[in-house]
Amino acid sequence: MSDDWSRWSALPHLVLADPDADAVELALGGALTVSQQPVVASSPLGAVVLLDEENTPLAVRSESHAPLEALRPRGVRGGEDADPRYRVPALEVRTRLGGRSVLGVLLDDVAGTDELERIAARAAGADDVVLLCLVGTPRPSYATDVSGAGVVRAAVALADELTRTAGAATTTVAVPWAAEAGLDRLAWPGEKAPSLEDIARAYGATDVLDLSARPGAGRQEFAEAVRRRDAVLAESFPAASARELSGAATAGVGPGAVVLFTGLSGSGKSTVAKAVAQRLEVSSARRVVVLDGDEVRHMLSAGLGFDRESRSQNVRRIGYVASLVAGAGGIALAAAIAPYEADRADVRHRTEAAATFVLVHVATPLEVCEARDRKHLYARARAGEVPEFTGVSAPYEEPHDADLVIDTTELDLAAAVDAVLATLRKAGVE
Numbered sequence: 001m002s003d004d005w006s007r008w009s010a011l012p013h014l015v016l017a018d019p020d021a022d023a024v025e026l027a028l029g030g031a032l033t034v035s036q037q038p039v040v041a042s043s044p045l046g047a048v049v050l051l052d053e054e055n056t057p058l059a060v061r062s063e064s065h066a067p068l069e070a071l072r073p074r075g076v077r078g079g080e081d082a083d084p085r086y087r088v089p090a091l092e093v094r095t096r097l098g099g100r101s102v103l104g105v106l107l108d109d110v111a112g113t114d115e116l117e118r119i120a121a122r123a124a125g126a127d128d129v130v131l132l133c134l135v136g137t138p139r140p141s142y143a144t145d146v147s148g149a150g151v152v153r154a155a156v157a158l159a160d161e162l163t164r165t166a167g168a169a170t171t172t173v174a175v176p177w178a179a180e181a182g183l184d185r186l187a188w189p190g191e192k193a194p195s196l197e198d199i200a201r202a203y204g205a206t207d208v209l210d211l212s213a214r215p216g217a218g219r220q221e222f223a224e225a226v227r228r229r230d231a232v233l234a235e236s237f238p239a240a241s242a243r244e245l246s247g248a249a250t251a252g253v254g255p256g257a258v259v260l261f262t263g264l265s266g267s268g269k270s271t272v273a274k275a276v277a278q279r280l281e282v283s284s285a286r287r288v289v290v291l292d293g294d295e296v297r298h299m300l301s302a303g304l305g306f307d308r309e310s311r312s313q314n315v316r317r318i319g320y321v322a323s324l325v326a327g328a329g330g331i332a333l334a335a336a337i338a339p340y341e342a343d344r345a346d347v348r349h350r351t352e353a354a355a356t357f358v359l360v361h362v363a364t365p366l367e368v369c370e371a372r373d374r375k376h377l378y379a380r381a382r383a384g385e386v387p388e389f390t391g392v393s394a395p396y397e398e399p400h401d402a403d404l405v406i407d408t409t410e411l412d413l414a415a416a417v418d419a420v421l422a423t424l425r426k427a428g429v430e
C-alpha cells in the first residue's frame, strides 16, 4: 500500500462506477494476470488516482499501462458485502489452498437443494470446496431480490452443511465481481479477457463448477410461486385487502423509522450505518435503505457545495427521501455530517409526521477523526486546499436532542451497532 499521499494527491482523480471499482479490487487482490489489469473504459491516459463512488481512493496508476498500486489495505472497498471475514483477496485464498485439490463453485444467487446436491457430488475426492460468491455490481437480473450480502450469508450456512456431508473443508469467499458486468472490462483492447473459470482458478480452484448466470430449478419454481401469489392477490381481492394480506405476510406492520447519524467526517457514521443495515437485514422483515451523505452527493445532491445553504439543502433532501422510505414501512439509515441544528430539526419534524425518528450523534472527537483521515481531507483542509471543512474551518453544532451518543474511540463497531439496535427497539421499531 502506498502511503505517500503527497506523491499521488496531485494526479488526476477518477471516480469509478461500481463495476469498474469491482474490477480494480479484483486486480489488486491478485485475481488477474499483469496483462489483464482492468481498463476502466473511460480512464484518461497517463497517471491517475482511482476512487470509488464514496470518494475513497482505491489505487494509483503511475502511467497508462503500469500495474495498479493499492491505496487501501488489500484494495478492499466498504459496503455491506465487504465483511472482511469473507472478502479475502484471491492471492490470499490461493496461497492458503496451494497444492490441494480444490473445487471452486461460482454462485451469484442463493443455491437450491438441487444445486447443493450437484456441489456435493462434484466435491467427492476434493480436499477443499470454495464457494465463490459473486457479489459485484450489477446483481444478476433474475436474482435482484437477494443482495450480495444475502448470497454470502446463505453460502456460509451451506458451507457448514457441505463440510459435514461431503467431508471436504468448505469456505466461503465474497468475490467483487458480477458476471453481468462483462468480462471484457477486465483486459486492455487486444489482450485476452479472463473467463469466470480463470477467476475461480485465481482463487485456488483446480476444478470449477459454474452455477452462476442462470437460476436453478428451485429458484425458477419460487419465482413462479411468487407470480401465482401476485395473480391470486390481484384477481381475488380488492387492492386495499391485497395490500394488507401481502404486507402481513412479508414485512413489518406499520410505519418504519429514520435513523440520522450525524457527526464529523471520519467519525464512523457510514461504517456504523452500514453495519446496522447488515444486522437489520437478518433481524427485521422491513426493507432497509442506507442514504450515505458522501454517496448522495453524486446523485440527489450533485452540484451542491459545502457552504451553509448547500449543506442545508443536502440534509433536507436526504431527510425527505428518508421520510418517504420510513412512511412506506422501511427503515432509512441516513449518514451525513448534518452540522446544523435547524436542518436536523427539519428532518425530525418531517419524519415524525409519519414514522419514528432516531438521532444518533457519532461523537468521535475531532483529534481521532483527524488522525484517521481516511480520505486525506483533514490534511488538505489544514493546508488550506479544502475550504469550509467541518471541524477545521466550518462549524459543527453539537446536538442537544440525540437519542443516542456514541464515540467510536470507546465503542468498537459491534458494540456501536448493538447500541443503535437497542435504541431502535426502545423506540418500538423492530
Ligand SMILES: Nc1ncnc2c1ncn2[C@@H]1O[C@H](COP(=O)(O)OS(=O)(=O)O)[C@@H](OP(=O)(O)O)[C@H]1O
Residues within 6 Å of the ligand: 055, 264, 265, 266, 270, 293, 294, 297, 306, 310, 311, 312, 314, 315, 335, 336, 337, 338, 339, 375, 377, 386, 387, 388, 389, 390, 394
Ligand atoms: N468542506 C467539506 N466539509 C465536510 N466534508 C467535506 C467537505 N468537502 C468534501 N467533503 C466530503 O463530503 C462528505 C460530507 O458530506 P455530507 O453530505 O455528509 O455533508 S453535509 O451533511 O452536507 O454537511 C465527507 O464525507 P464523510 O467523511 O463520509 O463524512 C467528506 O468526504
Ligand SMILES: Nc1ncnc2c1ncn2[C@@H]1O[C@H](COP(=O)(O)OP(=O)(O)O)[C@@H](O)[C@H]1O
Residues within 6 Å of the ligand: 263, 264, 265, 266, 267, 268, 269, 270, 271, 272, 335, 372, 374, 408, 409, 411, 412, 413, 416
Ligand atoms: N468503532 C468504530 N466504529 C466505526 N468506525 C470505526 C471504528 N473504529 C475505527 N473506525 C474507522 O473509522 C473510519 C470511519 O469512517 P466512515 O465510517 O467513513 O466515517 P464517516 O462516514 O463519519 O465519514 C473507518 O475507516 C473505520 O474503519
